[in-house]
Amino acid sequence: NAGVTQTPKFQVLKTGQSMTLQCAQDMNHEYMSWYRQDPGMGLRLIHYSVGAGITDQGEVPNGYNVSRSTTEDFPLRLLSAAPSQTSVYFCASSYSEARPYEQYFGPGTRLTVT
């Protein structure tokens, strides 16, 4: 199993540009989520999904969109990048939302918005 994969590893955007961060998992996990990591703030939940076709907002959803058309993929879209979105983004998955199963994290995408 490849686990949770994320692409790209690094990205530089100009203010106002849009892009999609890709996330895929091959473990048939129902639950997937996106976090952003900023120094001194830990990880904050952006959006999550409890299954194909079902998504919901987390703690910091503004400026981001998600969709989940398949169990495997959960892309994160930045509609109009802002410098405040400079961060490291992590995708994670777990077997199910309902129980405290282990979450598996991808290697992260480092995004810089200038």
Add this chain to the structure above:
Amino acid sequence: AQSVTQLGSHVSVSEGALVLLRCNYSSSVPPYLFWYVQYPNQGLQLLLKYTSAATLVKGINGFEAEFKKSETSFHLTKPSAHMSDAAEYFCAVSGGRETSGSRLTFGEGTQLTVNP
């Protein structure tokens, strides 16, 4: 809302010394509690979790944590630090009415340095 507070953003110990990383939680219902570790330029990896079974939880790499309801704490310990333990450690909480089992709220993180 549920929250966790990690006391000390940086902790430095000597190789072979006790490691103690502090975490206090706030929750109106019995929580699930986790410790994750992040090595440089990598994603997070689960060290251990508390899910209302035994209050002393053993994890990977010799780490353990004790759930103390009276102190609302879930501190992480390791008897003898190794150079390879240098990493950032995150405490997280989930569960109950406010969040599901998988929706994690993370603390700010503690950077552990191990000196030779």
